[in-house]
Amino acid sequence: MKFAYYPGCSAKTTCPELDQSMKAVAKKLDLDLAELEVATCTGSRQIRDSNEELFLTLNARTLALAERLERDVMTVCATCLLNLTEVNATLKQNAELRRKINANLAAVGLEFRGTREVTHFLWVLLRDIGAEALAKKVARPLRGLRVAPFYGCHILRPKDVLGFDDPDSPTSLDTLIRVLGADPVAYDGKKRCCGFHVLMTKEDLALKISGRRLSQARDEAADCLVTTCPLCHSSLDPYQSAVEKTLGRKIRLPVIHLPQLVGLGLGLAPRELKLEGNAVSTAPVLEKMALQA
Amino acid sequence: MTSGNTVSAKIFRYDPAADKAPRYETLEVPLEKEMRVLDVLDYAVENAGVAVGYRWFCGVKRCGMCGVSVNGKPVLACWEKATPSMVIDPLPNMPVVRDLVVDRSALEQATLEMEPCLKRKEPYESFPEPLTHRDFEDAYRLMTCIECYVCTAACPVLSDANHREFAGPASLVQLAKVALHPKDAGERVAAALKGDIYACISCYECSNVCPVGINVLEDAIEKLKRRCAAQSESNPGAKHARIFTDLIRKFGRIHPPTLMRQSKGLMQSVSKMSMALAMYRKGKVQVRPQTVQGIEEVRKLFKAVEKDQ
Ligand code: SF4
Numbered sequence: 311m312k313f314a315y316y317p318g319c320s321a322k323t324t325c326p327e328l329d330q331s332m333k334a335v336a337k338k339l340d341l342d343l344a345e346l347e348v349a350t351c352t353g354s355r356q357i358r359d360s361n362e363e364l365f366l367t368l369n370a371r372t373l374a375l376a377e378r379l380e381r382d383v384m385t386v387c388a389t390c391l392l393n394l395t396e397v398n399a400t401l402k403q404n405a406e407l408r409r410k411i412n413a414n415l416a417a418v419g420l421e422f423r424g425t426r427e428v429t430h431f432l433w434v435l436l437r438d439i440g441a442e443a444l445a446k447k448v449a450r451p452l453r454g455l456r457v458a459p460f461y462g463c464h465i466l467r468p469k470d471v472l473g474f475d476d477p478d479s480p481t482s483l484d485t486l487i488r489v490l491g492a493d494p495v496a497y498d499g500k501k502r503c504c505g506f507h508v509l510m511t512k513e514d515l516a517l518k519i520s521g522r523r524l525s526q527a528r529d530e531a532a533d534c535l536v537t538t539c540p541l542c543h544s545s546l547d548p549y550q551s552a553v554e555k556t557l558g559r560k561i562r563l564p565v566i567h568l569p570q571l572v573g574l575g576l577g578l579a580p581r582e583l584k585l586e587g588n589a590v591s592t593a594p595v596l597e598k599m600a601l602q603a
Numbered sequence: 604m605t606s607g608n609t610v611s612a613k614i615f616r617y618d619p620a621a622d623k624a625p626r627y628e629t630l631e632v633p634l635e636k637e638m639r640v641l642d643v644l645d646y647a648v649e650n651a652g653v654a655v656g657y658r659w660f661c662g663v664k665r666c667g668m669c670g671v672s673v674n675g676k677p678v679l680a681c682w683e684k685a686t687p688s689m690v691i692d693p694l695p696n697m698p699v700v701r702d703l704v705v706d707r708s709a710l711e712q713a714t715l716e717m718e719p720c721l722k723r724k725e726p727y728e729s730f731p732e733p734l735t736h737r738d739f740e741d742a743y744r745l746m747t748c749i750e751c752y753v754c755t756a757a758c759p760v761l762s763d764a765n766h767r768e769f770a771g772p773a774s775l776v777q778l779a780k781v782a783l784h785p786k787d788a789g790e791r792v793a794a795a796l797k798g799d800i801y802a803c804i805s806c807y808e809c810s811n812v813c814p815v816g817i818n819v820l821e822d823a824i825e826k827l828k829r830r831c832a833a834q835s836e837s838n839p840g841a842k843h844a845r846i847f848t849d850l851i852r853k854f855g856r857i858h859p860p861t862l863m864r865q866s867k868g869l870m871q872s873v874s875k876m877s878m879a880l881a882m883y884r885k886g887k888v889q890v891r892p893q894t895v896q897g898i899e900e901v902r903k904l905f906k907a908v909e910k911d912q
């Protein structure tokens with residue numbers, strides 16, 4: 311299976327453990343990833359919130375780069391997934407807009423043709439590889455590990471754009487946790503927002519939102535929480551100490567990126583997955599699995 | 604006891620004037636074909652002697668009066684299919700008058716304060732006004748809003764963070780409806796900022812629940828934010844969006860330490876020092892920004908876009 315790999319800014323800056331674990335897991339799963347090294351940021355919410363044409367143009371460039379490689383785009387970031395998926399759909403549907411954006415792309419000798427799709431690593435695992443085939447590759451079932459799924463808004467909503475899972479009762483990440491041999495923790499917060507997009511501008515508000523999710527997962531006796539998006543990860547992991555201050559409560563919940571969890575199930579060593587790179591210590595998870603860090 | 608032929612409905616009951624605390628009343632209702640949540644409530648009152656209070660008027664997704672929460676999701680009682688097992692609560696984010704009846708007046712006040720009526724640039728000439736579909740497209744999309752406040756009930760900024768400065772999505776839809784009207788000349792950016800539009804965390808919960816299918820975040824809030832970003836000098840949310848964009852122009856990708864310093868200011872960033880240090884030790888902080896390969900291409904694209912604007 312071949313993909314144009316779009317890691318996104320976070321995997322290249324604040325979450326190097328995400329990029330590293332994704333690459334290690336790809337090898338194990340025979341995913342052939344061609345990294346889009348020259349691609350830009352998809353703009354998070356900020357560029358689309360301020361300049362629509364720029365938002366369309368930058369992402370059309372990334373999509374055109376993947377088209378040139380004749381590969382679909384696979385990302386490990388939910389917000390990037392939504393941005394790229396929406397731009398892809400908009401420009402495929404709207405010929406007039408496509409002409410306008412292509413006139414911009416002409417300045418760098420590229421053209422958006424609308425021949426490729428955008429997907430997320432979670433979807434590749436369940437749709438392209440498939441639960442059954444994946445189960446066969448699980449070398450170290452994560453038995454007894456209670457994992458709180460954290461889907462992330464932009465992999466679920468808006469449904470008519472993304473369409474993979476049901477935003478009201480999502481199951482994909484729960485299924486994946488089961489395939490790896492672990493137990494998914496049930497809690498309402500799994501389909502809710504992490505608050506990331508106001509973390510820089512209204513930190514108190516963001517911490518109240520992420521605090522709700524973390525305390526719920528804690529209350530349900532989760533051993534760790536798994537994220538499909540490095541932005542959720544930032545709100546829940548490095549900012550967890552700040553959340554604890556807001557809540558006046560110790561949480562200490564390890565927050566693990568999706569490829570890190572998959573890698574554990576596939577039998578990779580914690581170091582290969584850079585599990586020492588997460589902010590909240592992942593040692594309790596490794597201890598439960600009787601693994602050396 | 605959810606045999607599939609019956610509905611087990613657990614209904615919220617509370618009369619603040621008489622009851623010490625809310626309670627739930629559970630009843631079994633025979634499940635009819637095409638039964639709606641509203642029919643279950645009607646059955647409770649008419650056939651089961653349960654005097655639950657609820658509000659409705661049109662029964663056909665027009666009046667916007669019948670919002671309730673079913674199994675945690677805000678919906679219209681007259682438009683939501685009954686399922687074998689339901690917990691029916693009043694809409695969150697508004698005080699309860701009795702049972703499922705809520706008091707929307709604070710939210711309606713927030714809408715009124717946005718002055719959501721057309722303020723024309725030039726006087727109304729005559730009918731028909733020369734407007735094309737294209738001119739009218741953005742505003743038209745919001746005209747189907749029935750002001751049911753179901754979106755506002757779903758908003759976590761209000762429910763999870765209790766951030767009451769935020770006007771909420773329903774009020775912002777009303778504001779956007781006039782702001783996007785081609786003949787409008789009102790002070791809409793000021794109104795949006797007064798409603799604390801940048802408290803919106805872009806979670807799409809509002810879009811997910813809107814019974815008439817408005818993508819509230821993209822078709823209303825995001826369009827208002829674009830205006831704020833272009834017109835507000837000082838609002839931190841608007842500034843943040845501009846700083847972010849400039850970083851992409853420079854490096855092609857985000858450099859979190861620079862973003863934080865420029866957006867929060869030096870003093871506030873210093874307060875994050877211990878966290879930054881912990882992140883640095885984990886290899887999560889690159890002191891110098893990395894530039895994506897082919898940044899010249901990116902800058903050319905910025906130029907091409909800005910030429911049009
Ligand atoms: S997208 Fe914004 S307005 Fe809509 S529910 Fe989320 S925070 Fe509230």
Ligand code: SF4
Binds near residue numbers: 747812813817
């Ligand atoms: S936008 Fe939709 S959910 Fe919100 S008030 Fe209007 S009709 Fe109701």
Ligand code: FES
Binds near residue numbers: 660666679681682
């Ligand atoms: S009763 Fe009028 S919208 Fe439901």
